Structure formats: C-alpha cells, structure tokens
Amino acid sequence: MxxxxxxxxxxxxxxxxxxxxxxxxxxxxxxxxxxDSRPLAELPVHRVVGDVTDEESVKRxxxxxxxxxxxxxxxxxGWTQWETGRRVNVEGSRNVARAARERGVRLVYVSTVDTFGVGTIDEPADETSPREGKPNCCYVATKREAEQAVQQMVAEGLDAVIVNPGFMLGPWDWKPSSGRxxxxVATRAPFATPSGGCSVCDSRDVASGILSAIERGQAGRNYILxxxxxRYFELWSLMAEVTGRRPPVFRMRAVAPVIGGTAGDFWTKVSGREPTLNSALVRMSRLTHYYSSQRAIDELGYSPRPPRESITAAWQWFQQHGYVHHVADAASVADAASIGR
Structure with missing residues (x-):
C-alpha cells in the first residue's frame, strides 16, 4: 500500500x-x-516538501x-495563536481531506480526545459524550471545528475515519512534545503536580490503531485511542520511580495555579506575548481527561499497554539520544500535561 x-x-x-x-x-x-531532518534520517520514504496549508503541495x-x-x-x-491554529488545523485539514476525496482514498484524520467532554474515573467519556460548552483553548476549538469539516465532507462522499488519541508517551519524541x-520530572523533580489527570497511552499503540483504522475503521466514525x-500525581510518581528521582509531594491547590494563570494573562495583555503559564493551561491541567477506548478495542483491535511500559520506553529513548540533560525550550511540565501529541 x-x-x-x-x-x-x-x-x-x-x-x-x-x-x-x-x-x-x-x-x-x-x-x-x-x-527537523533527524526523525526521517535513513528511513526509506519519499519526501515532498510542502505544507498542509498549501493545497497544491498537498495534492502533489x-x-x-x-x-x-x-x-x-x-x-x-492558549488563545493568542488562534489564526495560526485555524490555518493549520482547520484549513490545512480541509486541504488534506479534499485531496483524499479527489483521489478516492481513505483518510485517517487524527484529532484529540479533548474534542469530547471530559469524564470521571467511574464514568470516562467516550465517542457519544457531548461536545457542549466553550473549548478551553484554541487547539481544542480548532480541532473540534476540523472534525466538523471532515464529517461534512464524509456526508458528501469522503471516506474518512477520525481517531482521537489521549496523552501519548513513547519513543521517537524528537521535539520533544509530551515527553517534556x-x-x-527526571531533571527537576517537581514538588507539586497539577490536580487533574489524563488518559495515558503509548505512541506505538496509537500508531497501530491508526494503521488498523485504515482497513477496519467505519467511515464517519470516531475512535478514541x-x-x-x-491522576498527574500518580503519573509523575511513576515517572520519578522509572527515572530514579524523588517523587512529587502533593497536588497543587486551586488558588496557586489560578493566580499564576491570571498573572500570565495579564502579561499577555501588557507584552503581547503569551507565556507558557496562562489561564487556559491552568484550566486544562485541572481537568480529569478520562476516556474509554472500548469502541477501538472492539472494532480496531486496539490494545493499550500500561503507562509504566510507555514511560520506560520513552526514558530509554531519551537517554540513548542525548536528551537526559536537556529540556526543550525550558517549557513548563504543565504545558506537556495538557495535551500530548
């Protein structure tokens, strides 16, 4: 293929x-x-230089x-990169979807679990959960809009499946993204964690789910992967155990991160530059992003492994590739805690 x-x-x-x-x-x-050329080095792939925002390069x-x-x-x-988010996530996705429709081929569109409402530990959200209320940041808002665009094109004949990954960890995180x-945790051993939680999955398992969706997914259907x-507290404690660091001591109370987020918003208005810590990030890190993957398990054969395996694999990869003493752009752990990609 x-x-x-x-x-x-x-x-x-x-x-x-x-x-x-x-x-x-x-x-x-x-x-x-x-x-970055490193992720594709020595891989036998055909490279086309372009951008999803450039429809002609997508068609090529x-x-x-x-x-x-x-x-x-x-x-x-956050909200300051709304225009870029819409251009890439919405218009770029339309370009890709149009190319798939013109070719008459299947599209697997990768969204995020956060386009759905969040769940609880006893009642995790699934593909039938409502999408009501204002999104907490421009990323979620634009991904939700992009899903709507894809679904509209499915109604017009596009063969597409939408997958919604959770918080991913695993090897080959070159940037790094969620691996930050x-x-x-490994280099700074934070004392406190955000109060929320997430649904931890392995990037390798999500990739396998996507490959399965090409052949087994039902057109127009969402699949949570x-x-x-x-909880972030338990997740960071597990990370500390795997990396041999001191575990966190407590979960942050509500007032401290809210103050920090408000200060970040004020700085955005004054300087025009949005810091990593802002109110959108605070809201996201306080939520329990809990989801069920049962539909994907039943229909795609999706099989998520335990977080410890993903953490261990990611840590070994970072060690092997010289990341242990380097944290990309000094980004906050809370930023990585919000959405992994």
Whole structure:
C-alpha cells in the first residue's frame, strides 16, 4: 500500500511512518523545508516538501497514494495563536481531506480526545459524550471545528475515519512534545503536580490503531485511542520511580495555579506575548481527561499497554539520544500535561 503521512516528524507521525515502513508499505511524507531532518534520517520514504496549508503541495504529495494519514497539527494551549491554529488545523485539514476525496482514498484524520467532554474515573467519556460548552483553548476549538469539516465532507462522499488519541508517551519524541513532562520530572523533580489527570497511552499503540483504522475503521466514525486514566500525581510518581528521582509531594491547590494563570494573562495583555503559564493551561491541567477506548478495542483491535511500559520506553529513548540533560525550550511540565501529541 502507498500511504501519505503528514506530521511525520512529530511523536505520533514518526511512529506511524516507522510502522508503515516495517510492514513494507511505500510511504510518502509531506514535510516543511524547515522541518527537523533527524526523525526521517535513513528511513526509506519519499519526501515532498510542502505544507498542509498549501493545497497544491498537498495534492502533489497525494498524487499516487492509496491512503492518507493526517497527523500534522498546530498545538497551542492558549488563545493568542488562534489564526495560526485555524490555518493549520482547520484549513490545512480541509486541504488534506479534499485531496483524499479527489483521489478516492481513505483518510485517517487524527484529532484529540479533548474534542469530547471530559469524564470521571467511574464514568470516562467516550465517542457519544457531548461536545457542549466553550473549548478551553484554541487547539481544542480548532480541532473540534476540523472534525466538523471532515464529517461534512464524509456526508458528501469522503471516506474518512477520525481517531482521537489521549496523552501519548513513547519513543521517537524528537521535539520533544509530551515527553517534556518526563524530562522535567527526571531533571527537576517537581514538588507539586497539577490536580487533574489524563488518559495515558503509548505512541506505538496509537500508531497501530491508526494503521488498523485504515482497513477496519467505519467511515464517519470516531475512535478514541486512549489508555489508563490516572491522576498527574500518580503519573509523575511513576515517572520519578522509572527515572530514579524523588517523587512529587502533593497536588497543587486551586488558588496557586489560578493566580499564576491570571498573572500570565495579564502579561499577555501588557507584552503581547503569551507565556507558557496562562489561564487556559491552568484550566486544562485541572481537568480529569478520562476516556474509554472500548469502541477501538472492539472494532480496531486496539490494545493499550500500561503507562509504566510507555514511560520506560520513552526514558530509554531519551537517554540513548542525548536528551537526559536537556529540556526543550525550558517549557513548563504543565504545558506537556495538557495535551500530548
């Protein structure tokens, strides 16, 4: 099978590409000229230089493929990058979807669990959960809008499946993205954690679920690809255990992060630059992003592994690739805690 992958240098996209190559597929990747070359080094893939926001380059990349996997996205937990978020996540997704429709091939569109409402430990959210209320950040808002655009095109004949990953950890996190949390815990051993929680899944398992969705997914259907629902306190404690660091001591009370988020919003208004810590991030980190993957388990054969395995694999990969004493752009762990990609 000939498959086009967007976002191939990201955590999920790179795992997808590697699994496609391993099973013998012919892989085309759409990459920007400025993209990091390391994730694709020595991989037998056909590279097309372009951008999802450039419809002509998307069409060139999709010219001779049998399926498209769209993982590329602009992730920002805040509101100041709204225009960029819409251009990439909404208009870019429309470009990819149109290319798939013109080719008459299946599209697997990668969204996020956060387009659904959050759940609880006893009642995790699923694909039938409501999407009511204002999204907490522009990333969730634009991904929700992009899903609506894809579903509208499905009604017009597009063959597409939507997958909604949870908080991913695993190897091949070059940027790093969600792996920043693990690196922060390993290098700074934070005393306190956000009060919320997330559904931890392995990037390798999500990639496998996506490959399965190409052949087994029902058109127009959403599939949550999540994992174990766990508080950030327990997750960071597990990370500390795996990396040999001191575990966190307590969960942050509500008032401290709210004050920090408010201060961040004030700084945004004064300076025009939005800091990592802002009110959108605080709201996201206080929620329990708990989800059920039962539909994907039943229909796609999705099989999420325990968080310890994902943490261990990610930590070993970071050690092998020289990340242990480096934390990308000094980003806050709370940023990584919000949404992993």
């Amino acid at each position: 000939k498959v086009l992958v967007t976002g191939a240098t990201g955590l999920l996209g790179n795992n997808v590409v590697r699994q496609l190559v391993e099973r013998g597929d012919e892989v085309t990747v759409l990459v920007r000229a400025s993209s 990349a999709a010219a001779d493929v049998d399926a498209i996997i769209h993982t590329a996205a602009h992730i920002h937990i 949390m693990l690196l922060e 999540a994992g174990e629902n766990i």
